[in-house]
Amino acid sequence: xxxxxxxxxxxxxxxxPLLYQVATSGLSAQDVTHPxxxxxxxxxxxxxxxxxxxxxxxxxxxxxxAEGARIPYDVLVLAAGSTTEFFGNASVERFAFALHHVxxxxxxxxxxxxxxxxxxxxxDANEREALLGFVLVGGGPTGVELSGxxxxxxxxxxxxxxxxxxxxxRVVLLEGRDRLLAAFPESLCRRALEQxxxxxxxxxxxxxxxxxxxxxxxxxxxxxxxARTVVWAAGIRGAEIGASLGVPLGRAARVPVSNTLQVxxxxxxxxxxxxxxxxxxxxxx
Numbered sequence: 001x002x003x004x005x006x007x008x009x010x011x012x013x014x015x016x017p018l019l020y021q022v023a024t025s026g027l028s029a030q031d032v033t034h035p036x037x038x039x040x041x042x043x044x045x046x047x048x049x050x051x052x053x054x055x056x057x058x059x060x061x062x063x064x065x066a067e068g069a070r071i072p073y074d075v076l077v078l079a080a081g082s083t084t085e086f087f088g089n090a091s092v093e094r095f096a097f098a099l100h101h102v103x104x105x106x107x108x109x110x111x112x113x114x115x116x117x118x119x120x121x122x123x124d125a126n127e128r129e130a131l132l133g134f135v136l137v138g139g140g141p142t143g144v145e146l147s148g149x150x151x152x153x154x155x156x157x158x159x160x161x162x163x164x165x166x167x168x169x170r171v172v173l174l175e176g177r178d179r180l181l182a183a184f185p186e187s188l189c190r191r192a193l194e195q196x197x198x199x200x201x202x203x204x205x206x207x208x209x210x211x212x213x214x215x216x217x218x219x220x221x222x223x224x225x226x227a228r229t230v231v232w233a234a235g236i237r238g239a240e241i242g243a244s245l246g247v248p249l250g251r252a253a254r255v256p257v258s259n260t261l262q263v264x265x266x267x268x269x270x271x272x273x274x275x276x277x278x279x280x281x282x283x284x285x
Contacts, residue, residue, distance in 0.1 A: 003045055007063070007071065009052035011036055014102050020142060022105035024112065024149040029102050053080070055244045058266045075268050078241070078255070082274035085235035085252060091211040092137075096232035099142055108231065112150075115228055120162050132169045133227030135217050137209055138234035139175030139182070144192055146231060147173040151199025171200065172225055174207040174217075176234075209234075238275040245269070250277035 012033040021027040040046045049071070055064035056078070062070045084098040097108045112134070119131040134150050136143045150171045158166045173180075173196060179189045180196075180203070196203060208220040216226040238254040247263060250256045254277035255263060261276060263269040 003047075004043070005047050005049060005071070005073075006036065006040070007049045007051055007053060007065075008036065009050065011048070011050045013039060016100070017141075019099055019102065019105040020146040020149055022102065023099060023108040023146060024153055025109055026149060029106055033102060053241055056241065056269075058245060058263075058269055061268065073268075076270065078245075078263075078269065078271045078275060079273050080239035080241045080275050082236040082238055082252075083240065084232060085237040086232065087235065089209070089211070091213060092209065092232055095212040095214060096137070096230045098232055099146065100236070108229075111229060112153075116158065116162055116165065119165055119168075128168060129170075130215055130226045130228050132165060133216065133225065134169070134171045134229045134231075135225055135227045136171070136173045136231045136233060137217070138232065139173060139177070139180040139203075139205075140233060141181065142233035143173055143175070143231075144180055144196060146233065147171055147201045148196050148199055151196060151201045154200055170202065170227075172202045172204065172227070174204050174209065174219075176206065176208050178205050236274060238277075242271065242275050252277075 012035050015032045018027060018032045022029055022032055036048050040048055051065040051067070051069070053063050054066050056076070057064065060070075061074070062072045063076065064070055082100070084100050086093040097111070098104050099108060115131045119128045122128050122131070136147045136150075154166055154169045154171060158169055179186070180192045181189050193203060209217055210220045211218045212230050215228070216224060217230055218224050235252070237252040238249070242249060242253060242255040245255060245263060245266070247255065247265065255271040255275055257263055257271050257276050257278055259278060259280065261270045261272050261278070263271055
């Protein structure tokens with residue numbers, strides 16, 4: 001007895017935890033995506049509408065699309081996820097790669113392959129150093145997984161497909177704290193560090209990025225790392241649509257909700273997933 005409408009700007013569901021595999025050519029985009037309509041095919045009371053939502057109007061019980069259309073609702077479940085947090089650093093936002101969407105993973109994959117191709121052709125040692133420099137910022141799951149895959153690329157693929165480049169390829173993982181995967185048990189943090197070291201990844205703790213430019217990363221301590229590829233995996237924030245609810249946002253622009261995931265003052269609106277900040281929850285999403 002429920003009519004369900006799913007609205008999304010993309011007509012596919014993407015399994016985001018495997019984007020790092022797409023970014024390093026381990027998987028194709030088709031391997032981590034699935035058409036939404038085929039998922040809903042067996043649910044006669046569920047429909048899909050492809051549209052980008054730019055506003056929520058709780059008092060009117062309606063959402064607004066980028067084309068200006070209003071879609072009414074009785075109950076709204078806001079599951080818009082998150083986006084990359086650049087912490088107000090304009091140089092990072094401009095020059096670093098993010099890895100939060102399928103398009104970003106494809107762009108990063110193409111860039112990595114282009115750097116390897118260009119490095120194999122240039123006779124300029126300085127240019128080759130920059131092209132073969134890969135910096136990952138953030139020692140959470142994304143940074144660790146991606147650095148490991150680049151390490152695998154350096155160890156197994158580059159020697160076969162690009163003879164002579166492996167020794168010059170450099171993968172650096174920067175983390176501002178004193179360990180990787182800080183939200184995990186210490187034993188797993190140690191093992192993760194051992195594994196990326198085994199793959200030739202350089203790990204720097206207490207490393208704070210001051211700026212990023214087309215040729216590399218400038219650290220707050222004055223050090224500079226030459227790299228044409230800088231991937232920013234240092235944080236996420238709630239999707240921008242949360243701000244249109246008109247409620248004070250919490251940490252990382254997330255929507256504060258009760259333990260039933262309802263938004264204060266609007267019990268018919270639920271926020272779930274990365275966009276939600278559950279009060280009293282010890283581990284944030």
